[in-house]
Amino acid sequence: MAELPKNLAANPILARWITVHSDGRIDVRAGKVELGQGILTALAQIAADELGVGLAAVRMVPAGSGGPDEGVTAGSLSVMDSGAALRVAAANVRMRFARAAGGDDFSYARFAAAVDLEVPADPDVPLRSEAGLVGRSVERLDLPDKVFGRPRYIQDLRLPGQLYGRVVRPPSRGARLVEVTAAVPDGLTLVRDGSFLGLVGPDEATVVRGAEVLRQGTRWDEHDSLPDEEDLDKFLRAGPHETITVVDDGAAPPGGDKDGTTGARGSGAETGGSRQRGASAADSRDDHVEAVSERVVRATYSRPFVAHASMAPSCGVALWHDDGRLEVWSHSQGVHPLGRAIAAALGLEADAVRVEHVENAGCYGHNAADDAAFDAVLLARAVPGRPVQVLWSRQDELSWAPFGSAMTADVAATLSADGAISSWHYDVFSQGHMARPGYAGVPGLLAATVLGHAAEYPAAVDPPAANGYGSMRNALPGYDLPRRRVVGHRLLRSPIRSSSMRALGAFLNVFAIESAMDELAEAAGRDPLEFRLEHLSDPRGRRVLIAAAEAAGWRQPPPEGHGFGLGYARYKGTGAYCAVVAEVEAEADVRVRRLYVAIDVGRVVNPDGVRNQIEGGAVQSASWTLTERVRFDRRRVTSDTWETYPILRFSQVPRVDVTLVGGEENEKSLGAGEAAQGPTAAAIGNALAAAVGVRVRDLPLTREAVVAAIERDS
Template identity: 75%
Template sequence: MGPDEAVVVRAAELVRKAARWAEHDSLPAEDELDKFLRTGPHETITVADDGEDPPAGRVVRATYSRPFVAHASMAPSCGIAVWRGPGRVDVWSHSQGVFPLARAIAGALGLEAEAVRVEHAENAGCYGHNAADDAAFDAVLLARAVPGTPVQVLWSRQDELAWAPFGSAMTADVAATLSPEGLLSSWEYDVYSQGHTARPGYAGVPGLLSATLLDPPAIYPAAVDPPAAAGAGSTRNALPGYDLPRRRITGHRLIESPIRSSAMRGLGAYLNVFAIESFLDEASAAAGRDPLEFRLAHLSDPRGRRVLETAAEAAGWGRPRDDGVGLGLGYARYKGRGAYCAVVAEVEAETEVRVRRLHIAVDVGLVVNPDGVRNQIEGGATQSASWTLVERVRFDRRQVTSDTWESYPILRFSQTPAIDVTVIDSAEPSLGAGEAAQGPTAAAIANAVAAAIDVRVRDLPLTTEAIIAAINRDT
């Protein structure tokens, strides 16, 4: 800590190099995340159970997964604090919740709630819960040592990528029965995940990283999930938006974990929609039916049908394609009660996967700001494409290793697809546009890859290595 940033950074680097940490093997094996998520213990979440046994018929099964994902904001987290004393502190933070952060700081330090004032300041945004709150608390701890002196804490890029909360890894099992008519006659779905919120104050604890290093250290429970009324977490969009009989849908939230997870855009909807929509393509192939026609045969909601048909028409669904080029569909109504979104991806798969174009149709009810809707959908689709194609948190048994842009790549400008968004006119009540495109985009890309190379990749991201592993699995 000091008045010259450059000097402080050099000193911190010297300390970092000289430090010897009492590390031990506490993290799961990176290539065994599926096993880690299933081992438990779990909270069991029943989403739907129609109480009927599956009928006789052809059974189709598959398992899908995603790794841990980082926020990877362009700028790392920052916080400023002034310890006014005695027992009073002012804080400036880009936290998404300044009042919960103030209460968490007070709780962690045993202060009166009114003694902590947090003011929001603009900085790099995020898509849920990043390290903004942690950086603010770091500043408070340092400011306490020098009362009256403003203290700024700026995390490094390495700190941000290695220590901020992650979007949880997830895995899902899907099983369904096909009737002789080629329709789904039962549906079973089990999703395994860590919780999706560890924001300050979750589960009745402050939830601030540095508090675990104080004496005595804070001990925090694993991340929890929002209640179903607030959109759920692990089971968000686990209930398909189709007309399906004999449903059994269950979530399994891990209640012990050494890896901190919290809110990431879409929470569990990203993996759940990816799994459901990928499986629908696999089921349609087993039934010998076109993926679009198969979806429409199970969808009576006219607004859902309209976005699917609109996106498909815009993409020229059913047209001849060059070798190595595929079209794929993805559809969902976000949270089951929000915006309707359908995506058709055009993908070229040769030495690597390249998404040429995304055709998106969205119904958000009465549109107040059409440009704002398109911006939200385009941004969400672009971010989803990055998650789907390249993003993955890497770690060994002791620490996160993907702490640079080289080891944690995001989609480059040269790799981003062209995006066409059709906003459907509607007189229905307005719905939020944010996060609606995340899951459908992932599913559309994966389904397009399968159409292009006739190989189903069920584990994200869709890297060359993942495709080779899928080829080896099928041979």
Template identity: 40%
Template sequence: MSEHDFIDEGRRRFMISGALFVTFSMVRSTDALAQEVIADEGAAVHVAKETQALAGSLKTNPFLDAWIKITPAGKVTVFTGKVELGTGVRTALLQVAAEELNMAPSLITFLTADTGASPDEGLTAGSHTIADSGSALLNAAAQVRGLLVDAAAKHFGVDAGTLTANDAVIRATDGRRMSYGDAVGLVDLHRNATHTSPLKDPKTYRLIGTTLPRLDIPSKVTGGVSYVQDMQLPGMLHARVVMPPVYDAKLVSFDDTAVMKMPGVVKIVRNGSMLAVVARGEWQAVVAQRALEASSKWTPGRTLPDPATVHRDLKRIATQQIKVADQHAPVAPAVKTLNARYIKRYLLHGSIGPSCSVAQFDGTVLTVWTHSQGVYPLRDGLAEMLSMQKENIRCIHTEGSGCYGHNGADDVAAHAALIAVAMPGHPIRVQWMREQENVWDHFTPAMVTELKASLDATGQIVDWQYALWSSSHNERIVNAGRLLPARMLEKPFVSAPSVPMLQPEGGGDRNGIPLYVLPNIQVMNNFSPTMPLQTSAMRSLGAHTNVFSIESAMDELAHMAGIDPVAFRLRHLQNPRAKDVIQLAAKQFGWPRGPRARNRGVGFAFAQYKNLMAYVAIAVEVSVEPETGHVTLEHAEAAVDSGQIVNPDGVRNQIEGGIVQCASWTLHEELRYDTSRIRSFDWGTYPILRFSSVPRRINVHLIDRPGAPFLGAAEASMGPAAGALANAIFDATGQRMREMPIAGDVLRKLIDV
């Protein structure tokens, strides 16, 4: 890695040193202790009774030395089980730890998810990183600092309150000093965290709340080594895989004679329908893969759904009804009723860099470098697939080029692992081709939502009935069968059954319960355990569609009531923090706006992500070209409350990026397919937002709440941005767009009418 990339250099030094930190918990294993369950986009994690009150991920990783290690020489290493996905969390988490350790960040070696070193924090998903890992590090660092200072105080024979700790040195008023390295010899950090921590007064923070420059940016903007796609190891071989043309197709035959004679080709690896070619050079592997693919013959596979009827079919295949809200109260009679149906089509992740992994097997230990969002779940899946002990597999997170959700990272890691085990001693690099990344993506599911809402004579909502239909938003790795190559083997593994993610996190029903005060409300999640296409998690899961639906309806109800849309929302809210972001966004935007220019419109939307995380309100202005239906997001003002802010620029980056990505989803994106094949195999067949269409101006206004819990913000703008765009298009054209994507030819035809 680049010498300027501080964290990756730490990982490199760690790997060269050969050190292995093993952490485990000696909590009694009884059903009585497993009282609490934590779940995000992965499997549920049971929390022992005695650790329930601990902060964040300390609940599941309570030992202090799982998070912070200090050598006698004074070297401080901080660990997190979360990974960097381009959100800047490496920098923010380092800030948190450095703040409570009273150290300059440059003095700390910071290591992210590695099954041979870091605590097991499951997945980096659901905007949980700062809320869970940040809270754990904040408290672990404060407790470690407190223990070191107490140890030094006993050694000096003084009161701990008279000592100061700064940059890993503890100082007494009489000039005596002790390094953290010396102090750690007087205290055992292999102990459970306690329920209380000697946290600093937020007024004294020097790092938390400031914009520390991101550690991962320099190499990215200068073309340096930044991603797993950039990795090079001595003696590394390059592999490319041949994928089936369609789901469930089986490999019948292939011609390897000519391929084995091609320049640089070393080996063809086949196990059932898993087929790959290995070569000395990457381009040699690509050329050989194309030849091998051309000679391969497959069984027909299964028919794909008809895109013309897939949304209707969702109602037929949804076999589980989950009532997520049901409340009734006496109200005034309804005088106006809105009935609306909203549609979202399948989307793909569109990762800029096709999925990639490097693996090496030394005959005993398999090491996998991966951009998976969950190195521990991946390790467990690989162990089952390869019939290996978990202890003999090490998965090291290495950032990938573009992902927000469950793309091909785990699957390509499984490919690399299978090939590496077949070729011991050689580092094997596998990168999917662009068409493989698109066609074999874990798409975000198509969805249908239906709403019936009524107003009384005063314009108050008196009844809210909402239903949604969706297949799984979560096919993360919980067994080997969730790995695509494992299902292609001669002795194939079977994927674990699809199950719904329950509230309050939710999956397809994430943010399906409005934060508004509604006296009569019923919300039904109609879940399909079968999936017409391969689907899994993508940024915000069902929140994108649900908030789009809810906020579109709130706007329409406001117009039916003859009430300003912002005022309408405020009168249906009691949460003061929700009101604060709405009022701030409206103020900064200059809402209500006066008369608009022709083909210009403004829109507003709000949500608290998962009703648990950051509050976001967004006001936007759009321009519409009637002749083409093209929509440009001209201007957006967003207000955010994410509790205690760690890195202001980091929060702004995520909200801005979310608005841009959501504009692409909502205005343009839809997967193209027919009953035979996935047809969105490149950027021409799956258009995303272009640089020329990036919003002209986005301003993000932050409400900082020092000392308040961290609230995840990375996915919080997706839903509000979608709702605001739909409402602005209505303001510009008079057309209610209820089927995404909402721009382009469909809008043009409605305007022509």
């Protein structure tokens, strides 16, 4: 007997997924949400094919309390997991209608009332072999409303009797409200619970002005709580840590201790020995990579804290009913976990909270969507029977949403006499990458930490190995390497909230690994592409590397002042294969001129959707790599505007060429959303090194960082 796909096994009743109406319209529900990635279009293609209908007959219903609980839309798993579940669910529906009609030639409209879908799915249902829509670039279902400016986003939501709310944030982490001296403007309701402070009223502009008056008329108790932003390496290494061993083949690190903590805050190679753990960045700025007699290469790579910087600030809407029921509208990536977290935070029964998904202008990771929803809940509790919409400010979004963790990674590798890698040791230091609602058994909602009975939340955790890790995601190289030791060190205390950001730890880990591969290739006197191929037996990995190199004209010399660089990884070691070649110009500034990406995502549902995901991921990665860095002093985040937290401008966006590789019918879909992040960063870093002749190992790769590296190596 076959087994149901795991998401269908967790939600086996067909009616949770599909409803057939008497006019022939078919509502399809998935537990995955539209983030601008086009997932509802791809899932509609899968469902329509299996139902045997055209795309126009299918209406994708946003995720919510009436549909299946598929957890969080994350990890590049939507097509793989939700698509597999929906395909079998749709096949079950088609089979039940065919049985009711006595054959395969039937009308869904005619038999809608006769077929009961309140039944569990049959795992042995036959699947349709021919693909009609799957594999084609059909038009996106969500784009017409967005292109023509029709109401679609949560900010456009207008419910009967709707009020507007704003929250006055503490001025800094750990601040506590002492007193409110401002007079509340007429017509507005003041809401205070401990240090949670907000206003509610019928006119949004009046509420915004009132919130600013309130902000000016408050007194807070503040204290220094943040680390030194100029020495994040020391902060990350100081501990305490949870140690996560991915693999340990038993070999001691070259020139280091058996525990593998080489501690080298190095910017280059060493010939043996180990630095004091926690050494400052300045201790090793004069190092440089070279082939040494012991054939040892050491280097340390890092990234700062990074903000989601969503296009539109987060928003939430809540309606507190007089009978204690609660309705919430949110652009959360996990509406069911959010509902459970809100219930837990307020001591409600889980079934008293209903959360429905409404789109916002995009985010790949845990931004402030859940927090904005909980803000709305707390304000709505003060005005039962009236829905309240809360919109965050840009300053709040850049200051208070969870960040992608800063990370630092040490590589120590040896080369044999023939130039092959003979050992590999890797240590990465990071905060956790998971603090979504419900993490570690706590609600995980920002406002709960400032209420009168304030919640104490643990540091961010990491997903388990079965889910691809967090700090250690892609920390294990995909190459054929002997004597490996790969260990993570997750910080257990931090005043800075970190959580899931696109690709989690894979962004820095792939940047570090692939940068080290180039440095090892240089030490061995090998071409970077050939060096990788010599250490890679996976045919699909080899195929994307060769495809990207061929598309870029790898063997052709770049123009003066330009450099080519290569990056490669298989996402999570189990997902899509991706290789990137970057062309970087580094004369007056660092400019990425072109990115050549080859991607193997297995069975492709929508080719245009895959290209969109890869292009978007590559551009976002380029922005992280070149410009983005959260800035803060010892009390507060200071990069709270687009001027102080710059992102890549349209004039700086490189051309991205995407080559789809593989995609045979019998291959399972692997997901494209996060595959390009790490390889793109690595390719840019390697191209920059090729262009200027020095290597910058600490992100972002700014003009100032390049000048400092040149001065260091001069």
